[in-house]
Amino acid sequence: MRAWVDANGLTLHPDKTHVGNCRLEGHGFEFLGYRFEEGQRWVRKKSLMGLRDTIRALTRRNRGDSIKDTIASINPLLRGWFGYFQHAHRYTFSSVDGFVRRRLRAILRRQLHRPGQGRCLRDHTRWPNASFANLGLFTMSEALRLARQSRCGNN
Template structure:
């Protein structure tokens, strides 16, 4: 239960009484998201979200017991990638991480498009079923 003393096992990092996602697993997950959200694919947002959702659901289904702060930054990473695609489709340069882009395409825009949200899924999974 000491900080810095832990071990990796089956995609998790057990340290200080908490269960984190292993760095290697996070890197692999982000690489898979990057491969599905390339700006030069020429696919519509709906097609990209349809190909992303099974990956997100499966990854969350396996690693949902990780510490709660894991999921919100990953959601932000995914939405930033999608905003960059939308900018590219409008022939505008940039990576999709400006305040203007966030106001233009807020989180609810992606929720309405059907994007699976890791943080919301964790919220629902942590609720009592009684």
């Protein structure tokens, strides 16, 4: 491989280049936001943290907008991110969905002048997941379920 790269006028970066079997644990590699390891595709941690940081910036508790406006502002981000990473491992999406709903519950608590982060059982019963879906929140788990359905019409 090194000879082919040199013959084509390219160079290999010694820190970024390694030979390994990505089907084994610990021998994976990262490429274009994905982590390929053990025969599966995961979202790279840096990409996931970047999404979470952007969501945190859009869902500040002192934002002052209605929850519907907040959802409308984060939906394009969630749709685009899902469109790119939809082939990643499915557990990633339920984690991101939970994080987004937790941020939204914290905003709703703040609007009621109550402290906290929206993690308690009372918040989950007061604002269930379906209530956010009714407000139009894009849910990655549901989008993944729909994307993996058969399109032949035998459902």
